[in-house]
Amino acid sequence: MKDTVIYDYDEFEKVMKEIIKKSISNTYPIIEIDNNWRTECNLPIKHYSIGIGMNHIVFLAAFHGAEIISTEFLIYVMNYIAENEKEFLEVLKDYTLDFIPMVNPEGYIITTSTIRTLIPRNMSATDIEKICNKYRLLYKEDDEEAIKSEITDNIKLKHYQSMFKHATYHDIPDKYKKIKKKIKKLYQRYKIPHGAIVAWCANANGVDLNANTKYNRNLTRIEQGEEIYMSLRYSNIRFSEPGPINCPYDKDKGFLQEKETIFISEFLEKLYNSNKLSAIFNYHSAGGLIDQRPSELEDDLKDRNINLKHKSLNNYMFAKFYQSATYKNLNNKDEKYVILKDSSIIRTLNGLYRVLYPLDMLVELSELGGNPIGPYSNTENYKTIMKSNLEAIKKSISYLKLSNKISDTIYYYIKENNILLNGDEFINKGYELIDEIYERIEEYIQRGECEERIISNIKKILSNG
Ligand SMILES: [Zn+2]
Numbered sequence: 415m416k417d418t419v420i421y422d423y424d425e426f427e428k429v430m431k432e433i434i435k436k437s438i439s440n441t442y443p444i445i446e447i448d449n450n451w452r453t454e455c456n457l458p459i460k461h462y463s464i465g466i467g468m469n470h471i472v473f474l475a476a477f478h479g480a481e482i483i484s485t486e487f488l489i490y491v492m493n494y495i496a497e498n499e500k501e502f503l504e505v506l507k508d509y510t511l512d513f514i515p516m517v518n519p520e521g522y523i524i525t526t527s528t529i530r531t532l533i534p535r536n537m538s539a540t541d542i543e544k545i546c547n548k549y550r551l552l553y554k555e556d557d558e559e560a561i562k563s564e565i566t567d568n569i570k571l572k573h574y575q576s577m578f579k580h581a582t583y584h585d586i587p588d589k590y591k592k593i594k595k596k597i598k599k600l601y602q603r604y605k606i607p608h609g610a611i612v613a614w615c616a617n618a619n620g621v622d623l624n625a626n627t628k629y630n631r632n633l634t635r636i637e638q639g640e641e642i643y644m645s646l647r648y649s650n651i652r653f654s655e656p657g658p659i660n661c662p663y664d665k666d667k668g669f670l671q672e673k674e675t676i677f678i679s680e681f682l683e684k685l686y687n688s689n690k691l692s693a694i695f696n697y698h699s700a701g702g703l704i705d706q707r708p709s710e711l712e713d714d715l716k717d718r719n720i721n722l723k724h725k726s727l728n729n730y731m732f733a734k735f736y737q738s739a740t741y742k743n744l745n746n747k748d749e750k751y752v753i754l755k756d757s758s759i760i761r762t763l764n765g766l767y768r769v770l771y772p773l774d775m776l777v778e779l780s781e782l783g784g785n786p787i788g789p790y791s792n793t794e795n796y797k798t799i800m801k802s803n804l805e806a807i808k809k810s811i812s813y814l815k816l817s818n819k820i821s822d823t824i825y826y827y828i829k830e831n832n833i834l835l836n837g838d839e840f841i842n843k844g845y846e847l848i849d850e851i852y853e854r855i856e857e858y859i860q861r862g863e864c865e866e867r868i869i870s871n872i873k874k875i876l877s878n879g
Pocket of ligand 1: 478481698699
């Protein structure tokens with residue numbers, strides 16, 4: 415494996431073959447599962463599985479094609495497991511780990527083909543850093559200009575886009591001719607700013623897979639013919655029509671679920687219905703934070719018997735375990751990823767998954783921002799992201815059952831003692847209690863206390879106020 419990497423699609427396929435080969439003589443080798451998941455342009459959505467457990471933990475990345483660091487992170491995790499299987503033997507007996515490192519291969523190909531116009535495969539690490547840092551700074555400058563100016567500029571080319579202003583669909587290799595043809599059509603029909611192709615989050619239909627849910631509030635606005643633009647550094651991109659980012663559907667066709675989102679949703683639903691889904695980790699690129707709070711319930715989901723309060727506490731507790739192993743700086747491990755706590759309505763597909771399924775976390779990997787190449791502007795930072803999030807996965811998975819037991823205990827305690835609390839108050843009270851006792855939990859774990867003891871200790875703390 416390379417040190418810092420920007421894998422294009424071919425390299426991704428190649429490195430995955432190597433990792434699979436490396437794992438062949440392991441107790442639990444990595445298996446590529448052929449689900450026959452194919453995009454409209456006939457690209458496979460790859461699915462790898464490790465372990466033999468009844469319960470599944472699903473890892474997703476690159477819903478947004480431009481968020482290539484998320485794919486690389488899952489490659490890194492699979493490679494680590496292949497090389498250090500011993501550390502995972504218990505986990506792999508208990509769980510099956512499902513890796514879907516590139517939910518959106520079309521977007522990934524569009525983005526990486528554009529990156530290759532400035533960053534060829536054999537470029538030195540220092541040169542890659544330089545280009546990516548320039549890009550990241552321009553991206554920031556665009557944000558700052560947008561914040562300062564009084565009117566939103568929907569026309570002017572952004573500085574970071576100008577770095578790639580000569581790139582278009584021409585740069586997509588001919589072997590992906592279906593993708594190329596589709597993007598050409600989008601260029602001819604819609605207003606797509608020069609260089610915007612470098613951060614192509616959508617698929618080749620110009621539909622953003624994470625926005626592609628009927629609960630997305632922008633659907634009505636788009637149906638009514640409103641022209642909607644993105645904000646800040648994306649403010650010259652219109653997302654009410656197909657394009658690089660955030661468009662939930664193609665209004666010429668009416669609302670449709672894209673193939674990619676159908677496959678992933680059906681997979682999760684099937685696991686859930688057979689009681690085999692334990693957790694979902696969904697990786698995105700920019701922010702250095704953890705999004706975890708399940709959204710408010712929509713009316714048509716009420717017959718699924720979702721207990722939002724209970725689910726919210728389970729999710730938050732799990733996120734705390736994850737967070738505790740994260741760090742943003744290798745030399746100072748105290749600075750953790752931030753956990754978002756605010757309540758929200760369902761806006762995205764992941765937001766929907768979080769309401770429907772058990773434990774679900776969305777992790778925004780890089781604080782540096784600047785999709786797609788900003789996260790590569792500092793090699794140390796890149797390595798820290800990989801290491802610390804791997805640690806966080808290891809820790810949260812090994813305490814998954816304990817995490818649920820603790821949050822169940824807290825849920826029933828609040829339920830019995832605070833009958834009058836409404837939904838939000840209940841959840842916030844739960845968050846407060848979890849924050850208060852988390853350090854104690856760590857102490858018990860470090861002392862090597864068994865689960866039963868830990869739970870009985872927590873009950874004592876709760877009843878003593
Ligand atoms: Zn994203």
